[in-house]
Amino acid sequence: MVDDLRKYLNHLLEKVNGLFSIIITDRDGVPLVRAVTERAPELALRPNFISTFGMATDQASKLGLGRNKTIISMYSSYQVIQMNKLPLVITFIGSDNCNTGHILSLESQIEPCLKELAAVVADAP
Amino acid sequence: MQSDEEDTLLHSCFDSLKNAVMGCCYSICHKETDPQENIINERTHLLEVSEQTQETPAPAAAAAPPRKPDEQSALNRILHETATNVIDVGALGPYALEPGAYSERVRAYTARVAAAPAPAPPPPPRLLKDVPLARGTPCH
Numbered sequence: 001m002v003d004d005l006r007k008y009l010n011h012l013l014e015k016v017n018g019l020f021s022i023i024i025t026d027r028d029g030v031p032l033v034r035a036v037t038e039r040a041p042e043l044a045l046r047p048n049f050i051s052t053f054g055m056a057t058d059q060a061s062k063l064g065l066g067r068n069k070t071i072i073s074m075y076s077s078y079q080v081i082q083m084n085k086l087p088l089v090i091t092f093i094g095s096d097n098c099n100t101g102h103i104l105s106l107e108s109q110i111e112p113c114l115k116e117l118a119a120v121v122a123d124a125p
Numbered sequence: 126m127q128s129d130e131e132d133t134l135l136h137s138c139f140d141s142l143k144n145a146v147m148g149c150c151y152s153i154c155h156k157e158t159d160p161q162e163n164i165i166n167e168r169t170h171l172l173e174v175s176e177q178t179q180e181t182p183a184p185a186a187a188a189a190p191p192r193k194p195d196e197q198s199a200l201n202r203i204l205h206e207t208a209t210n211v212i213d214v215g216a217l218g219p220y221a222l223e224p225g226a227y228s229e230r231v232r233a234y235t236a237r238v239a240a241a242p243a244p245a246p247p248p249p250p251r252l253l254k255d256v257p258l259a260r261g262t263p264c265h
Contacts, residue, residue: 001241028222030230032238048221055217062212120237 002033005113009035012106018098020078021045022106023091024114026121027054032088033117044080044093053082053089072100083107085114087121 009022013035020040024033029047036045043049053071060068073080074096081103083090090110092103222230 002235002238026230026234028220028227028230030222030227030234032234047227051220051222055220059212059214059217062210116241117238120234120241123237 001116005033005117006035008113009033009110012109013037016094016098016102016106018095019092019103020095021091021093022110023050023093024110024117025050025089025091026087027051027089029054029089032120039095040093041078044078044091050082050089050091053084053091054086057082057084070104079103085111085118088114088118 009024013019013022021034021036021044023031023036023045025031025047029050031047034045056071057068060071068084070081070083073082077096079094079096079098079100081092081094081100083092090107092106094103
């Protein structure tokens with residue numbers, strides 16, 4: 001399953017210009033599947049970077065606008081898009097000039113694969 | 126002679142005074158547990174008085190009925206919900222998994238993901254797709 005999924009994520013990486021990595025983790029930043037190019041910044045792949053999204057999405061959901069689904073962070077050289085699929089988190093890392101809308105449209109293509117991964121995380125002790 | 130009379134008068138006065146005082150003390154110090162309680166005498170109450178009214182009234186706080194358990198649980202629930210809804214980013218602090226726990230979880234996920242059935246890859250999205258025909262639209 002992992003190899004197929006990784007292949008599929010690599011295929012999606014190639015489709016979007018300027019996208020460096022797609023990582024599917026649990027809410028603590030522990031990776032389940034990842035497709036990463038060498039241009040991805042190493043700091044953004046660390047679990048303590050990814051796990052901050054879990055807390056941020058919880059707090060953002062309290063603002064009275066409903067449940068927070070996605071957080072987009074724009075940096076000087078990179079953009080990080082994280083999606084709330086709890087118990088899973090999808091993290092996209094791309095260049096600052098990458099098409100953000102194109103990255104967001106990948107959600108519908110990744111979503112069918114998440115059911116089995118969510119079961120893996122839910123069953124874990 | 127006169128002095129003897131005076132003495133006896135004085136003694137009788139003291140006796141009556143003593144009796145009166147002792148009676149007073151008796152009425153004050155008298156307790157319910159007295160074995161002579163049930164004996165009807167001049168001090169017996171004509172009307173029966175309930176025990177609650179005889180006791181000194183308790184303070185208002187102590188007399189208030191204890192809170193019902195469901196009310197207490199409702200208060201706890203409200204408190205918990207309020208604490209959950211508070212946005213306090215400063216109190217969150219940095220969060221990092223222990224290295225041992227991290228590697229153990231990575232190992233567990235790797236094993237489980239390898240054993241899980243492979244999901245069917247989703248069909249590629251189409252640029253054009255069929256839409257259902259709206260009602261009342263004439264076909265040409």
